Amino acid sequence: MNTIEAVRDYLLGLQARIVGAFEAEGGDAFIVDRWTRPPGGRLEGDGISRLVEGGSLLERGGCGFSHVRGLALPGSATQHRADLVDAPFEAMGVSLVMHPRNPFVPTVHMNVRMLAAKPAGREPVLWFGGGMDLTPYYGFEDDARHFHRVNRDALAPFGAERYPRYKAWCDEYFFLKHRAEPRGIGGIFFDDVADPDFDTAFAMTRAVGDAFVPAYLPIVQRRKALPYGAAERDFQAYRRGRYVEFNLVYDRGTLFGLQSGGRTESILMSMPPLAAWRYDWKPVAGSAEARLYSDFLRPRDWAGEAAD
16 A cells, blocks of 8 residues: 555544544434545545534534645645645645534534655655644643643654653644634644654654544533533634634644635535624623633643643
8 A cells, every 4th residue: 555545544544433433423314425526627636524403412513525636736724835836736634623512511522634745856755744733612621631641642652752742832833823822722733744753743743633523522421411501502603703713824734625626615624513603792891701821822831731
């Protein structure tokens, strides 16, 4: 099996395992939308978009696999690699966003991907990227610690420096500059990783993908039955607006898909089903909503904190 086939097989298996776990947990079946882009256009390839909407657990949840080839890398992929501008490419990955119905269950994002640039007259340049991050609406310290510790432990076999570096990268990346505000409580983020060799970088990417369910599902199980009302749903919709802003303005994966001529429905299935904006709104001092801003929407060493 060549390297491309090995990565594809892993990603398809990962998508199936994740969707299976959430179908079992929520009881709602994901639809399966298989698509192809025929040769001869700007982009060719295939994928599987798996989505649930209006579920009892997930108000909207999408987990997509894509494998595409294009004539030239989009600008979002070459901003730090001028030598690869206009190079043909091949890219594949699994990307997901889960938007639970209960405001006490956080939204989560995860992505693992491989990109191969194929500049003329040179060997292909391959690298991996990905990570996961958590976006709570109501914060719980033990959830944040659990999520970060699972990420830390997944990266540990590949060097003690990986988690703090990728955690800091995530804090920096998932930041709304126009609001001077983090999107959530972070996690890990990495890109352009090919060190020390392909096999190790692929093994690390698999470790991250395999860590998603144990990082997130226990949080879902702890919070999904907590009672909530209209006020909590209203705040959830308001904070989801920040999620939309980040994805459409900053997210490299979203921009890569749109700039490369990808399938719009699959790219934008990360959007929440409902979101809201209000002019210059501030939470009531001392409220649970205010505590999200004061205690959670700032960098913290979650993995290193002692439990209460």
